[in-house]
Amino acid sequence: xxGITQSPKYLFRKEGQNVTLSCEQNLNHDxxxxxxxxxxxxxxxxxxxxxxxxxxxxxxxxxxSVSREKKESFPLTVTSAQKNPTAFxxxxxxxxxxxxxxxFGPGTRLTVT
Amino acid sequence: xxxxxxxxxxxxxxxKEDVTLDCVYETRDTTYYxxxxxxxxxxxxxxxxxxxxxxxxxxxxxxxxxNFQKSTSSFNFTITASQVVDSAVYFCALIQGAQKxxxxxxxxxxxxx
Numbered sequence: 001x002x003g004i005t006q007s008p009k010y011l012f013r014k015e016g017q018n019v020t021l022s023c024e025q026n027l028n029h030d031x032x033x034x035x036x037x038x039x040x041x042x043x044x045x046x047x048x049x050x051x052x053x054x055x056x057x058x059x060x061x062x063x064x065s066v067s068r069e070k071k072e073s074f075p076l077t078v079t080s081a082q083k084n085p086t087a088f089x090x091x092x093x094x095x096x097x098x099x100x101x102x103x104f105g106p107g108t109r110l111t112v113t
Numbered sequence: 114x115x116x117x118x119x120x121x122x123x124x125x126x127x128x129k130e131d132v133t134l135d136c137v138y139e140t141r142d143t144t145y146y147x148x149x150x151x152x153x154x155x156x157x158x159x160x161x162x163x164x165x166x167x168x169x170x171x172x173x174x175x176x177x178x179x180n181f182q183k184s185t186s187s188f189n190f191t192i193t194a195s196q197v198v199d200s201a202v203y204f205c206a207l208i209q210g211a212q213k214x215x216x217x218x219x220x221x222x223x224x225x226x
Binding site for chain 1: 148150155156157158159160163204213214216217218219
């Protein structure tokens with residue numbers, strides 16, 4: 001089945017630790033995205049990548065880092081510099097950036113204590 | 114700047130009632146795309162529809178219908194004969210050019226049996 005996978009579904013970390021969230025897609029999409037969602041809020045863009053080995057900051061990139069070494073994979077690292085890392089993180093992909101609809105993974109709920 | 118406003122934070126109706134979710138957008142461009150997504154309790158966003166700015170034709174898909182009016186910058190979503198399974202958070206979103214997808218704050222819809 002084609003789709004986007006994110007693992008794990010729930011993740012717990014201690015404050016001060018870096019943590020990497022995985023995102024894999026087998027849709028052959030060029031563009032991939034990371035969003036953050038806080039309770040009762042809409043989605044805010046963290047980083048996006050239009051093509052392999054290229055990525056751009058979104059609206060709230062501070063404290064996060066990404067890599068895009070393979071078309072299928074776009075991992076997100078939440079660093080200790082992120083002041084409020086507890087949130088729901090959603091990964092998405094689209095055929096290309098711009099007008100195409102984005103398809104979302106199931107999300108990872110990160111809790112940092 | 115692009116902006117999407119979903120003024121209804123929460124809506125609660127009884128099953129079989131019709132319900133309309135409002136979406137108002139702001140953009141300076143003449144070419145743009147509008148989307149609706151559904152977020153059930155599981156968290157994953159499900160793509161519902163994409164509409165480009167040159168196509169004002171209303172669309173119907175089963176119990177779902179969308180009314181796009183450029184004159185009022187609105188892209189409203191109506192569910193006819195609502196069902197409990199329609200309970201979710203619904204997001205309206207906008208994209209123009211190769212820019213990022215901008216989401217509204219979402220409307221939490223509860224369908225009571």
